[in-house]
Amino acid sequence: KQEVTQIPAALSVPEGENLVLNCSFTDSAIYNLQWFRQDPGKGLTSLLLIQSSQREQTSGRLNASLDKSSGRSTLYIAASQPGDSATYLCAVRDNYGQNFVFGPGTRLSVLP
Amino acid sequence: DAGVTQSPTHLIKTRGQQVTLRCSPISGHKSVSWYQQVLGQGPQFIFQYYEKEERGRGNFPDRFSARQFPNYSSELNVNALLLGDSALYLCASSLVRTPRWGMDSPLHFGNGTRLTVT
Numbered sequence: 001k002q003e004v005t006q007i008p009a010a011l012s013v014p015e016g017e018n019l020v021l022n023c024s025f026t027d028s029a030i031y032n033l034q035w036f037r038q039d040p041g042k043g044l045t046s047l048l049l050i051q052s053s054q055r056e057q058t059s060g061r062l063n064a065s066l067d068k069s070s071g072r073s074t075l076y077i078a079a080s081q082p083g084d085s086a087t088y089l090c091a092v093r094d095n096y097g098q099n100f101v102f103g104p105g106t107r108l109s110v111l112p
Numbered sequence: 113d114a115g116v117t118q119s120p121t122h123l124i125k126t127r128g129q130q131v132t133l134r135c136s137p138i139s140g141h142k143s144v145s146w147y148q149q150v151l152g153q154g155p156q157f158i159f160q161y162y163e164k165e166e167r168g169r170g171n172f173p174d175r176f177s178a179r180q181f182p183n184y185s186s187e188l189n190v191n192a193l194l195l196g197d198s199a200l201y202l203c204a205s206s207l208v209r210t211p212r213w214g215m216d217s218p219l220h221f222g223n224g225t226r227l228t229v230t
Binding site: 036044049100104 | 153
């Protein structure tokens, strides 16, 4: 059974700092991995999708990497801004492609 | 283009009642999935529907059921509500059910329905 963990559970940084969020999964037989952002009381916004054959994806100040063999992904946020404050979740889709398994999320606060 | 829309946004029910939640996927998306998110946790998979057929089911009791209509919209039904069913129910749509190799098919979520059972 796939299990996804995220470290740290919460993170508080001053504005402008670069930061890394970590995601680990137990079964490396994944099809892809997706990072999401969730604002309080809201749905999930897709940030980046990495196929299992890819090593990383970039969008603006965000860069996500994937090391399938070690069961790890990182989300790098450059030059953080107060508007980046949210909960960040990673999710892996198994090779059957039927559903995603989510981690518990990392709650990020960027202080002005 | 409109994103995934869910209704209602909030709902309060009492134990033992039944509830129906609705979801309209992004235009052109044929796959709809339902997730339950309890406060402080990541979403848990409930169902996936594709072309009006159930294609996947998570570890939820038979009190939970769903269906997909010819226009690809979907309903989630929960019978005999328990206090523990209080959660944010999220609907997600995607272009295909099983991504073909090398084809991006990210999940797109609605804002959810907040269900409170008292």
